[in-house]
Amino acid sequence: MKGYVHKFKLNLYEYGPGICFTISLQGCPLMCQFCNNPDTWHKRSGLYIGSKLMINEIINYTPYMRTIKNSGVVISGGEPLMQPEFTYALLKQCKKLGLKTTLITSGSLIPNNINEIIDVTDLVILNIKHMNEQEHILLTGHSNRNTIKLAKYLHSESKEMWLRHILLPSVTNNVAHYKELGCLLASLPNVTKFELLPYKKDGELKWEAMGLINPFKSMEAPSTGELQYAEHVIFSAKNHKESLL
16 A cells, blocks of 8 residues: 655654654645645645555654653644545554554545544544634635534544644634634543644745745734633633533
């Protein structure tokens, strides 16, 4: 089994718990206006490599990873579910090695082998771009229906999940959106961590190098106060919703 890989590297707590060997796959159906890695959008522009070679690379680091609890392998993107068979092959082999497996996805695609993928995944980190469907379409070019559907499926399977959301000033920083996020969290008791991340301008140079017009070029990162207020509203809505359940 072969697939297209954007990059791979060893990280410490950057993409998940412990020491993570992160494999970022090439290809993404979303074209987020705030994307830090637009060079991952096109599937066939990455390194075409076999899963066995990729696993051999991971094996080189397994003695080191096993020295720290919860360390393992993270499959990210782009969107890893755009290459479902390759993603499954990697996760399956990592489980055979006794490594913790984490999948980072936007849930924009739900492949036919999603059951198999989730069976060999210990933790799913689901990126929520926007709760409002129309705003999600404007922001990414696609609906968020599959994202919500995947979240509910993971709940039905009692699969551990983290939710991540990027706060975009003037785009996602409104009370109605915060409350919807809180209600979603309340409906997903399998979520063990929620991360509200600030918008960063890390991908600006890539947009310029690719000749793309960056619609958020003038956007600044949210303040600490904005992040704290957002978290307050989100968790207040979550707690209120839970009290009614």
